[in-house]
Amino acid sequence: MRTYQTLTVETAGRVAIVTFRRADQLNAMNRLMQGEITESFESLSGDASIGAIVVTGEGRGFMAGADIKEYAAQTGPEFDIFQAAGMRMYAAIENNRKPVIAAVNGFALGGGMELVLCCDLVIANQFAKLGLPEIKLGLIPGGGGTQRSVAKLGRSRANFLLMTGAIVPASEFVAAGLVNEIVEVDRLMPRALELAEMIAAEPAAAIEGLKALTAHAVSGDLDDGLTMERDILGELYRSEIGQQRVKEFAGRSTTKAKKGGP
Structure with a gap:
């Protein structure tokens, strides 16, 4: 360095x-x-x-x-x-x-x-x-x-x-x-x-997307910001890590429901 x-x-x-x-x-x-x-x-x-x-x-x-x-x-x-x-x-x-x-x-x-x-x-x-x-x-x-x-x-x-x-x-x-x-x-x-x-420790793409969105929200147009938010979320949902984490969470929720846990 x-x-x-x-x-x-x-x-x-x-x-x-x-x-x-x-x-x-x-x-x-x-x-x-x-x-x-x-x-x-x-x-x-x-x-x-x-x-x-x-x-x-x-x-x-x-x-x-x-x-x-x-x-x-x-x-x-x-x-x-x-x-x-x-x-x-x-x-x-x-x-x-x-x-x-x-x-x-x-x-x-x-x-x-x-x-x-x-x-x-x-x-x-x-x-x-x-x-x-x-x-x-x-x-x-x-x-x-x-x-x-x-x-x-x-x-x-x-x-x-x-x-x-x-x-x-x-x-x-x-x-x-x-x-x-x-x-x-x-x-x-x-x-x-x-x-x-x-x-x-969180996915870099998600953190980068959040930073861009909150920066836009300070001075940008709301409708443009909502469109950016939707587009970034769509990309993250379709990403490998997004799919993996969503499915893992869904699996944990199903297991808890079967056991009667919170």
């Missing part, structure tokens, strides 16, 4: 673990890191041996946004290139064929929260905090934060984060549905891996 300078990619069975490794910078994202995130996620998306991905950060931070020192030194054209490359990076996560689970271990700010917004499930420890503080620099999010925050949190909640730059405990995002669970520090990775292994 390829070696990176700003992150590591490890595997545990059918689960890939991507860990940002710029702890001394709270894993702030520079151009090198941006490119390596894109490359690693695009590679994992096409890897048939991987069924799910967990992404986390080393040290006290998940990702504290862009590397402001590098950001400040960019020329106008360099800034535009950086932003365009960022769109590809976020797409590599959001549109990944594998479910992506964020294990948020600390600050997820700016581009870090935008990355969380691209993930399919989010587990955070009790000290994790999220925010989109770009307004404090007189800027706005440039990695889809204005759009994905509204889609996942609602407009009023998104406006509060965007217009005040507030940094909010992850626990406050559970009710909104962005964060699935808050766990103790020492339970963060075990719980994220437990979920990833559970998902990776």
